[in-house]
Structures are given as structure tokens and as C-alpha cells.
Amino acid sequence: xxxxxxxxxxxxxxxxxxxxxxxxxxxxxxxxxxxxxxxxxxxxxxxxxxxxxxxxxxxxxxxxxxxxxxxxxxxxxxxxxxxxxxxxxxxxxxxxxxxxxxxxxxxxxxxxxxxxxxxxxxxxxxxxxxxxxxxxxxxxxxxxxxxxxxxxxxxxxxxxxxxxxxxxxxxxxxxxxxxxxxxxxxxxxxxxxxxxxxxxxxxxxxxxxxxxxxxxxx
Numbered sequence: 001x002x003x004x005x006x007x008x009x010x011x012x013x014x015x016x017x018x019x020x021x022x023x024x025x026x027x028x029x030x031x032x033x034x035x036x037x038x039x040x041x042x043x044x045x046x047x048x049x050x051x052x053x054x055x056x057x058x059x060x061x062x063x064x065x066x067x068x069x070x071x072x073x074x075x076x077x078x079x080x081x082x083x084x085x086x087x088x089x090x091x092x093x094x095x096x097x098x099x100x101x102x103x104x105x106x107x108x109x110x111x112x113x114x115x116x117x118x119x120x121x122x123x124x125x126x127x128x129x130x131x132x133x134x135x136x137x138x139x140x141x142x143x144x145x146x147x148x149x150x151x152x153x154x155x156x157x158x159x160x161x162x163x164x165x166x167x168x169x170x171x172x173x174x175x176x177x178x179x180x181x182x183x184x185x186x187x188x189x190x191x192x193x194x195x196x197x198x199x200x201x202x203x204x205x206x207x208x209x210x211x212x213x214x215x216x217x218x
Contacts, residue, residue: 003027004063005070006029007030007072008060009030009031027067031049054077060088070115071088071095073085096115099114148204155194164188164192165177165192166189180199
């Protein structure tokens with residue numbers, strides 16, 4: 001039986017996040033309180049639990065959180081999201097939790113905090129989804145609505161390895177990239193080195209292409 005990925009909140013980000021876990025072998029479940037959104041969220045590859053008012057203490061239990069990993073609280077209110085996270089942790093202990101809001105302590109995890117805190121309007125849905133699944137993505141507060149933030153290493157066998165950025169066939173719409181270790185912007189003559197990590201801001205439709213160029217086809 002596959003692990004369940006629970007997403008609380010079927011708004012613009014939550015509805016897109018809900019499309020991601022199934023690609024990684026998870027059983028996605030969305031909890032949403034608004035009937036019109038529930039109709040839009042209905043799909044053969046995921047379950048939708050209606051009347052999911054995030055302020056009610058019984059909400060997490062309706063989705064069988066003991067089967068869940070991860071649990072993403074994207075209800076839109078940081079207070080509600082944190083409260084949901086606490087209820088799920090008390091019930092399950094080990095489930096990975098992702099909540100919306102501003103990272104506490106300068107982005108560092110603090111006692112009792114979620115495993116990942118994301119600013120939902122700032123991070124692209126693909127990045128939020130992969131943060132929930134604990135993939136190597138940099139998902140932090142950033143003014144990049146509609147853009148996915150990808151933190152990627154360079155595989156020595158990948159198409160972009162040891163080549164200058166201008167020589168790599170990046171898709172149109174790619175935004176600025178940063179060398180994480182050197183904290184330098186990637187320019188046209190920057191060599192994409194296998195021993196470096198790079199942070200890319202990309203449109204969602206281009207994310208997989210950029211990932212394949214740096215990490216190779218998976």
C-alpha cells in the first residue's frame with residue numbers, strides 16, 4: 001500500500017501541489033472545505049475530502065495520517081497550518097510536515113517547528129511539492145510567484161557539465177541562476193562545474209528540462 005501524501009488546502013498552490021506526489025508513487029489526498037474547489041480538485045488519481053475546515057481538531061484524522069508521509073498544511077493561514085502540524089505530529093510522530101508561513105530563526109528549524117516552512121505565494125508549486133517529498137530543492141521565502149526554485153548539483157555526465165552557461169541549451173523563460181557556494185550570479189561565461197551547487201529560478205514548465213541538463217535524465 002503506497003504512502004499517503006496529505007495536502008490541506010486546495011487553493012491555487014495546493015491544487016497544483018496535489019498533482020505532484022502521484023508521480024513519485026504516493027497516494028495524494030486533498031482536504032478542502034469549499035465545495036466549489038472540491039469539484040475542481042476531483043480527479044481519478046487523487047482523493048478529495050470535503051468539508052475540511054482546517055480550524056477543526058478532527059481534520060487530520062479524516063485523512064488517515066498514520067499512512068501519510070508527508071503532510072502539507074497549505075490552508076492559507078500560518079496559524080492554522082502550524083496548529084495542523086502540531087496535531088499530526090502528536091498523532092503520528094514521524095510524518096514529515098510542511099507548513100506555510102515565514103521561516104522562524106532566519107530559516108533555521110527550531111524546536112517544535114515543521115520539517116520545512118515555505119512562503120506559499122513565493123515558491124512555485126513544483127518546488128513546494130518536492131520540498132514536501134524531501135527532494136533537494138531550495139524552497140524559501142522569495143518574491144518569485146509563479147517561478148519554481150531549484151537547487152541543483154551538476155552531474156559530471158550531464159549535458160551541462162563543465163560547459164559555459166551560454167553553450168547550454170536552456171529553455172526560454174529561465175530566470176537568473178546563482179552559484180550557491182560562491183554566492184555569485186551565473187553569467188554567460190560561467191562554467192557549470194560538477195563540484196558546485198546552483199540555484200535556478202525557472203518557469204514551472206521548464207523545471208524538468210533544467211533539471212535534466214544539470215543532473216541528467218533520471
